[in-house]
Amino acid sequence: MQPLLDFLSAISWWQWILILLFVIGIIDIIQKKHTIMHNFPIVGHLRYFLESIGPELRQYIVANNREELPFNRRERGWIYASAKNENNYEGFGTDQDIYSTHYVFINNALLPFKVPAGHPNKKNSGFVPCAKVMGEYNKRKRPFRPASVINVSAMSFGSLSAKAIESLNQGCKLSGAYHNTGEGGFSPYHQMGADVVFQIGTAYFGVRDEHGNFSMEKLVKMVNDSPQIRAIEIKLSQGAKPGKGGVLPAAKITKEISEIRGVPMGKDVISPAYHSAFDSVEGLLDFIEDIAANTGLPVGIKSAVGHLNGWHDLARLMEQRGHGPDFITIDGGEGGTGAAPPSFADHVSIPWIYAFSDVYKIFKENNLTHRIVFIASGKLGFPAKGAMAFALGADCINVAREAMMSIGCIQAQSCHTNTCPTGVATQNKWLQAGINIDDKAMRTNFYFTKFRKELLQITHACGYEHPCQFTMEDADINLSDKNLAKTLAETFDYMKEEVPFTSVQELLDCPHLGGNLNLEKLRETEEAIH
Known part of the structure; x- marks a missing residue:
């Protein structure tokens, strides 16, 4: 035994490295799973290593500022x-290709809108509430005017971590935005003070009975116990994978998630592609009215867009019946936070700009746009x-992915x-530990406030008081080298319906205004920005 120990101790560190490489080389040659490693032992490992860090290399070194997708640098x-309250300006002009197809130009006015003394935006340029009231036309018991025109889109607890959800909810409270729960149920982390839109998905998480069917009793109890729930959204499909349903891997299901969603642990949770509570457009309308009657809340739908037959049927029946969804969220086929097969993410459903214009045109032709709050979702x-x-x-x-980035997401995909290396989209406690909720909540607040402030500056530059006053003549879009740029009206062949807007002061005085609005808090945020 001692001679062996003496022999081992006599081997230098570089000789150990050579022995290790020799052993790896022998293993590579013997194994039959990877051809590259068999044919090029040891060196072949370098190929797999470079492949594993390929996204990071492209993101930080190879791709230029405007090249990477889904969001460029x-x-x-x-x-x-914006989220860190740092300088978000750029100098020396744009580096965009302004002659590229689908490039959008905003047409500013000769004289911008002059904010008068005493105007709500004179001291608080981050105050931009929605110009319409959800549920007003259908006379819901608890109508809702969102206090912010930019809000957090549907992202479930389970898909996102507890700390990420809590950060977003607290940030929404600070900024007056609402927070959509996604289809994963109403978790404690959605209850930090922000207005909430509760989403009902095809699996009815949080409002399902023991057989997985929708339970009106559970929904009514949840709404009665939680006054911060201001609206209900029925998810028909989402841009990432329309018509496919959702998947939450078993590895991400904790005991807490299991209890909130009402699902077993240790199994992938599959949301079906369809609803069991209805199977037709008529059934959908009945379902909407049933929920609204029992909860008193505005009820809307969310969907990606492909064939338009169903949308024509929906508009026709709404016109005949005199009721329907209080809001419609149009999700773009560009995808989102939900994971999906490439075939779905790349090809199923159309991009937001085509989807929204197609659907809006149908409701305008049927004289229905004044009844509906239209919500846009797609980058x-x-x-x-x-x-x-x-x-x-x-x-x-x-916004979904943009909101995730405001709390630290680095597009690791x-x-x-x-x-998820930033702890945003993982249930791993160690990875979540790096999230400082108070700091990330303030970043969400800054992002929303700066977004609204810049949007309002563009609005004023075009001569308007509120973004709802934009018309389709106020933006041009590049179509091709031959057609150059045309207005949105010429491109999509309709004119948006005029929103019955009087003044921002009237919106501020609205009794249905959400956001637990505190203008002093918003002003504090703006002073911090300045």
Whole structure:
């Protein structure tokens, strides 16, 4: 035994390295799973290592400022700077290709809107409430006017971590925005003071009976116990995977998630592609009215868009019956936080700008747009894109990935693996530990406030008091080299319906205004920004 120990102790560190490499090389040659490693032992490992860090190399070294998708470095940089209350300006002119197809130009007025003395925006340029009231036309018992035109889109607890949800909810409370729960149920982390839109998905998480069917009794109890729930959204589909349903991997299901959703642990949770509570457009309308009658809340729908037949049927029946959804959220086929097969993410459903214009046109033709609050969702978390959305007819904007970036997401694109390095989209306690909730809540607040402030500056530059006053003549879009730029009206062949807007002061005085609004808190945020 001693001679062996003497021999081992005589081997230097570099000889140990050679022995280790020799052993790895032998293993590589023997194994039959990876051809590259068999044919190029030891060296072949370098290929797999480079492949594993490929996204990071492209993100930080290879891709230019405007090249990467889904969000390029410039877009991420603007969100990060805004959320951290840092300088979000850029110098020396734009580095965008302003002649590229689908490039949007906002048409400013010769003389901008002059904010008069005593105006709510004179001291608080971050105050931009929705110009319409959800549930007003259908005479719901508890109508709701969102206090912010930009809000947090549907992202479930389970998909996102507890600390991420709590940070977003506290940030929404500070900024007056509402927080959509996503289909994963109403968790304690959604109850930090912000207005909440409760989403009902196809699996009815949080409001399901023991057989997985929808339970009106549970929904009514939840609404009665939780006054911060201001509206109900029925999810028909989402842009990431329309018609496919959702998946929460077993690895991300904790005991807490199991109890909130009402599902077993240790199994992947599959949301079906369809609702069991209804199977037709007529049934959908009945379901909406039943929920509204029992809860008193505005009820809306969320959907990605493909075929328009169902939308025509919905508009026709709404016109005949005199009632329908109080709001409609149009999700773009660009995808979102939900993981999906590439075939769905890349090809199923159409992008937001086509989806929204197609649907809005149908409701305008049927004289229904005044009944509905239109919510836009699809990479619109930037002021100029927001102005374009309002010009097309949107009344509010929901953001998901942009909100995630405001609390630290780095676009690692590992949301579905439970290994999110920033702790935003994982249930791993160690990875979540790096999230400082108070700090991230303030970042959400800054992002929303700066977004609204810049959107309002664009609005004033175009001669208007509120973004709802944008018309389709206020934005041009590049179509091709031959057609150059045309207005949105010429491009999409309709004119948005005029919103019955009087003044921002009237919106401020509205009894249905949400956000637990505290203008002094908003002013404090703005003073911090300055």
